[in-house]
Amino acid sequence: MADPVGGIGGTTSATVSAMPPTCSPIAQLKTEWRSLGRSPQAVSALHALADRDPVIARLVFGSGPTAPACRTAYDLVEVMHQASGRVQREAAAELLRILLREADAHELVPRILVQALLPGLIRVAAKLQWGRGGEWADGGDFFGDLLSTTWMTIEEWSGQDRPYAVLDLLNAVRCRLRRQLMRSKDLSQHTTTLTERHTIQLSADSETDLELLTRRLIELKSEGMPVDDIEVLYAHHVLGYTLKELAEVTGYDRRAMAARRDRGQRRLCA
Numbered sequence: 162m163a164d165p166v167g168g169i170g171g172t173t174s175a176t177v178s179a180m181p182p183t184c185s186p187i188a189q190l191k192t193e194w195r196s197l198g199r200s201p202q203a204v205s206a207l208h209a210l211a212d213r214d215p216v217i218a219r220l221v222f223g224s225g226p227t228a229p230a231c232r233t234a235y236d237l238v239e240v241m242h243q244a245s246g247r248v249q250r251e252a253a254a255e256l257l258r259i260l261l262r263e264a265d266a267h268e269l270v271p272r273i274l275v276q277a278l279l280p281g282l283i284r285v286a287a288k289l290q291w292g293r294g295g296e297w298a299d300g301g302d303f304f305g306d307l308l309s310t311t312w313m314t315i316e317e318w319s320g321q322d323r324p325y326a327v328l329d330l331l332n333a334v335r336c337r338l339r340r341q342l343m344r345s346k347d348l349s350q351h352t353t354t355l356t357e358r359h360t361i362q363l364s365a366d367s368e369t370d371l372e373l374l375t376r377r378l379i380e381l382k383s384e385g386m387p388v389d390d391i392e393v394l395y396a397h398h399v400l401g402y403t404l405k406e407l408a409e410v411t412g413y414d415r416r417a418m419a420a421r422r423d424r425g426q427r428r429l430c431a
Contacts, residue, residue, distance in 0.1 A: 186305045187283065194276050196271075200236025206267035207234045213263050216255065236271050243377055258326040261368045264319035271315045275308065278330060285335045295342040303338075310337050337402075353406060374398060381428060390425035393418055 197203055211218040220237065223229040231237040237256070244253035260274045275282075285307065286292075292303025314333050323329050378391050396402045404422065408415040 185301045186278070186308055187301075188275065190279060190308075192400055194238070197272070198238060198276065199233045201267055202233035203273070204232075206269040207231065207237060207271065209266040210259070210263055210270065214259050217259060234269070238273060238276045242280060254325075254327045257330075258323060261315070261318060261330070262320065262322045262341065264315060271312065271319070271416045273313055274315055274330075278311065278327070281327065281331045282334065285331055285338070288335065288339045289338055289342060292338075292342060306341075307334060307338055310334050328370060338401070377429065386425070386428055387421075390428070393421040394425040394429065397422055 163332040209223040220231040244250045264270045291300035296305040311334050404418045
């Protein structure tokens with residue numbers, strides 16, 4: 162079944178036309194979900210959610226004369242994907258907010274979240290031109306990285322009650338991948354300079370720019386560069402974290418993180 166126009170994140174005809182002819186991670190997700198979404202494990206995840214939230218409970222068990230709308234996790238995702246009009250879209254967004262808040266209810270809840278976000282993630286990938294000009298081999302490779310970033314974001318935000326969970330998640334994923342894409346482009350010249358200065362004889366086909374940078378950071382560690390500086394550079398330039406995000410994740414002062422980054426960059430470019 163094709164993704165409907167609308168739903169969470171909404172795909173459009175322009176988005177679909179921008180999609181690569183083959184994108185194996187997307188096809189794999191859809192194929193797996195047809196069986197996984199109806200499996201006993203997915204039903205157990207749905208019931209665990211229903212035990213925690215009355216909105217999910219009404220969908221799963223029904224209310225009064227109203228028959229259950231979602232007997233499986235597959236059904237729940239379909240309800241969100243098929244939402245149209247302001248009222249249905251707001252209801253779908255509220256369901257995703259609940260999924261994020263209750264992500265620890267069952268190990269399959271994060272997968273339900275990813276599946277529900279799929280149309281929006283496809284739209285994000287299209288906005289970023291499927292990683293064109295970056296380090297990825299093709300659109301499928303880029304989308305695989307986008308999925309990994311989505312999983313990481315869900316893991317970090319699990320348990321948070323975000324009123325705009327859909328927009329927050331999609332925007333966080335878009336920003337992180339966009340930073341990685343831009344840095345991949347920007348670092349190409351910078352890494353070439355490093356390669357010349359340190360006579361690293363590597364084929365462009367054997368390692369990406371970010372891998373070259375990672376190798377150089379490893380070398381600097383062996384040369385005595387402070388581990389804290391290296392970790393900040395790696396998280397900032399390779400993983401695509403902002404200093405604000407790093408400060409939130411580590412608990413360190415943002416200005417101290419900036420000082421480590423600047424000190425590390427001076428050493429990197431020396």
